[in-house]
Amino acid sequence: MSRSTSIDLEDFVRESEEFVAAHHPRRTPASVREAVSFSVLPEKSAEVEARELAEALTWRRTTYDAGFGWIDGPVEHGGRGLPSHFADAYRTVERRFQVPDEAYTRFSVAILCPTLLEHADAGLRAELLSPLRRADLVSCQLFSEPDAGSDLASVRTRATREGDAWTVTGQKVWTSGAHYSQVGLLLARTEAGSRRHRGLTAFLIDMDQPGIEVRPIHQMTGGASFSEVFLDGAVVPDSRRIGPEGQGWSVIMATMRHERSVIGTEGGVDLALIDQLASVVAAEPDLQEDLSVLERLGEALVRGRSGAAMTQAFLAAAGGEPGPEMSMSKVLLTDNLHRISELAQDVLLDRAVVASGTPAELAWNQLTLSLEGLRIGGGTDEILRTVVAERVLGLPRPEAPTSR
Numbered sequence: 582m583s584r585s586t587s588i589d590l591e592d593f594v595r596e597s598e599e600f601v602a603a604h605h606p607r608r609t610p611a612s613v614r615e616a617v618s619f620s621v622l623p624e625k626s627a628e629v630e631a632r633e634l635a636e637a638l639t640w641r642r643t644t645y646d647a648g649f650g651w652i653d654g655p656v657e658h659g660g661r662g663l664p665s666h667f668a669d670a671y672r673t674v675e676r677r678f679q680v681p682d683e684a685y686t687r688f689s690v691a692i693l694c695p696t697l698l699e700h701a702d703a704g705l706r707a708e709l710l711s712p713l714r715r716a717d718l719v720s721c722q723l724f725s726e727p728d729a730g731s732d733l734a735s736v737r738t739r740a741t742r743e744g745d746a747w748t749v750t751g752q753k754v755w756t757s758g759a760h761y762s763q764v765g766l767l768l769a770r771t772e773a774g775s776r777r778h779r780g781l782t783a784f785l786i787d788m789d790q791p792g793i794e795v796r797p798i799h800q801m802t803g804g805a806s807f808s809e810v811f812l813d814g815a816v817v818p819d820s821r822r823i824g825p826e827g828q829g830w831s832v833i834m835a836t837m838r839h840e841r842s843v844i845g846t847e848g849g850v851d852l853a854l855i856d857q858l859a860s861v862v863a864a865e866p867d868l869q870e871d872l873s874v875l876e877r878l879g880e881a882l883v884r885g886r887s888g889a890a891m892t893q894a895f896l897a898a899a900g901g902e903p904g905p906e907m908s909m910s911k912v913l914l915t916d917n918l919h920r921i922s923e924l925a926q927d928v929l930l931d932r933a934v935v936a937s938g939t940p941a942e943l944a945w946n947q948l949t950l951s952l953e954g955l956r957i958g959g960g961t962d963e964i965l966r967t968v969v970a971e972r973v974l975g976l977p978r979p980e981a982p983t984s985r
């Protein structure tokens with residue numbers, strides 16, 4: 582396996598294929614159908630989650646140790662130092678195989694690491710980047726509070742400095758993956774009496790300590806993928822501060838940018854569901870002749886494919902760096918999933934709500950119910966449309982500016 586930075590793309594793709602094929606079977610139309618997730622929120626039993634988490638962590642470690650875990654990352658932090666189109670090529674190869682679900686490490690790997698590269702000092706980068714990319718550390722995001730969601734500048738969790746450490750008291754909410762994370766990216770108010778986005782600081786806090794209690798929140802779909810997190814005298818060393826004191830807002834904005842890009846590029850979740858719905862339609866002669874059903878299915882496909890192409894074009898134009906345009910990708914994806922969900926309900930009619938014994942029919946309700954979560958998480962539709970209006974179209978900001 583070559584670790585050279587001057588490898589030819591074709592050779593690299595061949596190496597990637599050989600590597601992934603040595604560990605996982607190829608995807609087939611049947612395996613794709615079987616693995617499709619109807620819920621856009623994780624809806625796992627504790628046993629399934631524990632198994633999937635272990636598989637995801639093992640796979641990340643295997644890829645990292647083989648030189649495929651951070652293809653476009655800096656060599657000094659365990660990356661391979663190749664241009665980002667090599668990382669894209671690897672992802673394309675991986676999608677052809679039945680690899681473990683990367684959702685468990687997505688925040689740590691794809692959102693936190695680029696944020697740390699931009700904002701953490703050299704010591705923190707050296708301490709954290711490799712373990713996060715290798716999934717030796719898994720992180721959650723401790724931003725939202727009961728009175729600070731879209732308006733994150735209202736954060737009230739306080740961190741007070743005592744010598745080389747900070748003591749943290751407050752409450753976070755909707756923290757995805759808090760129950761299996763070892764660390765959390767924390768936004769706290771560090772300047773007493775400060776207002777809005779001034780006086781906030783970002784830290785990476787250890788989750789496993791007496792001052793932190795994680796209480797699961799049960800979703801209306803049945804799962805519990807996020808939690809309330811209570812911090813009462815929790816401690817974080819100053820060496821885990823990310824960026825200068827009082828400058829946490831720019832750290833958080835970088836995180837948001839990377840988060841929206843990741844959600845917007847979560848390739849093909851709508852396309853996979855269109856494929857599922859097409860197979861429902863294909864099995865029923867009445868539906869096959871219903872032009873409005875075919876038209877709506879076709880429209881969802883056009884929107885899905887053009888959304889994916891648009892996102893790729895944005896990323897290519899920006900050299901892989903997500904800009905405010907990525908907000909459009911998330912809004913388009915959510916909108917298309919709504920169309921698919923409505924069409925599924927119209928096609929299945931009472932079978933969508935009354936169990937007829939076919940698991941796939943009930944599964945569409947998971948999509949319908951979980952979609953509200955996607956509309957809200959990572960910035961609500963309204964906030965993202967405002968981002969597009971202000972930062973893409975350059976329209977003037979309203980009197981009370983949006984925080985996120």
Ligand SMILES: Cc1cc2nc3c(=O)[nH]c(=O)nc-3n(C[C@H](O)[C@H](O)[C@H](O)COP(=O)(O)OP(=O)(O)OC[C@H]3O[C@@H](n4cnc5c(N)ncnc54)[C@H](O)[C@@H]3O)c2cc1C
Nearest residue numbers: 722723724725730731755756757954957958959961963983
């Ligand atoms: C699936 C999921 C996962 C999440 N994971 C995490 C996580 O890991 N970590 C974390 O910190 N948070 C997480 N969140 C929280 C999420 O970021 C917030 O729920 C979101 O930012 C909205 O905040 P809120 O719930 O307080 O709603 P609010 O901000 O109170 O908004 C309520 C409604 O008012 C609208 N609104 C608010 N302000 C404006 C405005 N200025 N202009 C127009 N409309 C406005 C909103 O669009 C929304 O419809 C998650 C949420 C979900 C659903």
